[in-house]
Amino acid sequence: MSLVLPPNYFPTSSPPRYSYLLPEGEETVEFTPRGNAPTNVLVNITQTCSFLTIILKDQNPAEECPTYGRGSTIHGEIGLRSSASVLSVSIKLKGRLRVSISDSGSATIPVVSESAVLWSQDSAHKIICPSVLPFSIVFPTTFKHGDRIRSIPPSFSEAYYQLPAISAQCSYILKVTIHNSSKMAFWNPSRSYSLWLNYRPRTRPQRPVYHLDRFLATLKQIPEDWLESESTMRIRRTDSLDLKPVSCRFFFPSVGAFGLSDTIPFHIQISSSLASLRLLLSSEIPNSGTERPSVRVFITRQTVVEVNTRKCWRTATLVEGRVRAIAPPIYATAVEGADMYVDWEGEVRVEKDMVQYGGFNIGTVVVKDYIVFAITPPNPRSCPLLAHQHSVPIKLVTDVWTDGSTSHPLDT
Known part of the structure; x- marks a missing residue:
């Protein structure tokens, strides 16, 4: 058996020293910069x-x-x-x-x-x-x-x-x-x-929350920035053939992670028969001296605790959002047998003085956050339409997304 020697190796020059400054001909493709340094003097x-x-x-x-x-x-x-x-x-x-x-x-x-x-x-x-x-x-x-x-x-x-x-x-x-x-x-x-x-471990979303004037224009320009969540408002058994379940579409930014100072925009669209929408949106509540809001958006936090293999959880509402009705377009007309549409928009924001930390999971304790869309008929006990609530998980983080001119991939 012949002995085969490995090839000769010659020393090479040391690799170039890394620098966060971009030399000529290089560019940063994508990065998530850290938030700006605190303005308070340490x-x-x-x-x-x-x-x-x-x-x-x-x-x-x-x-x-x-x-x-x-x-x-x-x-x-x-x-x-x-x-x-x-x-x-x-x-x-x-x-x-x-x-x-x-x-x-x-x-x-x-x-x-x-x-x-x-x-x-x-x-x-x-x-x-x-x-x-x-x-x-x-x-x-x-x-x-x-x-x-x-x-x-x-x-x-x-x-x-x-x-x-x-x-x-x-x-x-x-x-x-x-x-x-x-x-x-x-x-x-x-x-x-x-x-x-x-x-307080700091966390930030991977990209910003865009705020444009009109939802439909934004949806057409950058549809990937909106997440759509569909649900259905059901009805009790009824003899009326005109009443149908209400289809609910809830839109909010698809980034899914929001800083404790972020304002989260949302858009709501419901559709059903004209009879169902009239029943749902009626402002008159029989046998009641007050009116209840029919559409709500709020953020909840669920805390799960496990002790000796037993799990128990509680849910608390963190903040209530502001919901505004959107006037239907002037060309909208009721067509016999066709579904009608009603829209709302608004925003919800969690203040830092209300929540000090984001969600986490350490097994024994799990903290989860949800954005919740709820719609309630004027008289939920007798109305054929059932009160509806739909939750979508989100992640609350400590810092908002920022893009400063001095930020660089080294700052992570």
């Missing part, structure tokens, strides 16, 4: 107790407590009031998820557990601990629960007291522990101080 936050002072750097003064995003680094300084008897100083970043269902028990799941020793007399060259100790610790992005690796959830707290009552809470703290020497051999005193942190 400051240092100081927390003080009887035996130490903690300084957290680069914080937004508009936030109620220190806030960090996905993969952020917590960095700052710890100042000791007295360091003469200190044996060691350590910090620990802790995150805990607590869930409960009133008839199924409760559970506590560790989400984050990161620790670091800032100074120790055993490993230090100095006998006396420095009075100021800088520190830096990184927020992990994932945690392991069971056999799954999941993203760590944002800070949140939800509680619903309808039976069975459910609650879910995820909290993060930074704990500083100081071990001191003692003259008594059986007692090793230590003191701790905990600081609550707010974890």
Whole structure:
């Protein structure tokens, strides 16, 4: 058997250095830029107790407590009031998820557990601990629960007291522990101080929400930017041959993900026989002194909690949209036996002060958001038309889509 040597290899020049600046002849095809940097000037936050002072750097003064995003680094300084008897100083970043269902028990799941020793007399060259100790610790992005690796959830707290009552809470703290020497051999005193942190991972939609004046013009120009959801408003059994089920078409932006400050436009079109539409849109409610809105669009949030293999969920309405009727075209005429059309338009918006975080799924807790279209006849108890509600899942994210001239694919 002959020995075959591999071919000779010659060293090549090193690959060109990557740069986010476009050289001549190159162009960016597509990218999703990050939102603009916060307009607030970042400051240092100081927390003080009887035996130490903690300084957290680069914080937004508009936030109620220190806030960090996905993969952020917590960095700052710890100042000791007295360091003469200190044996060691350590910090620990802790995150805990607590869930409960009133008839199924409760559970506590560790989400984050990161620790670091800032100074120790055993490993230090100095006998006396420095009075100021800088520190830096990184927020992990994932945690392991069971056999799954999941993203760590944002800070949140939800509680619903309808039976069975459910609650879910995820909290993060930074704990500083100081071990001191003692003259008594059986007692090793230590003191701790905990600081609550707010974890807010930022997310954005992959493209913007377009707002044009007229829905029909937009639908013809860029139909891919609208998502159509069809449903049917059913009727009770009736002897009338003129009454038919009402066909409902609900349109909203197809991007599906919306920032907490985004205004979501929508369009509604229903069609049925003239008799059904007259019955549905009648403004007179027999035996009632008030009128109920017949068409609604709102956003709901569903929270699902699982404890000991038992799942329980609750749904809450976040915000109600504004709905405006659209006058029919002047050329529209009623044709015997043909369906008639009625249209509405409007918008719905979730404010940041109402919702602090977007939807997520960590198995034990699932938070989902829906945009809901509901239409109710004037007298739902006696009307042959049945009240109708149709939900479409959406994703609420923390930031809106922005396109700044300084953004680039490096900024992700």
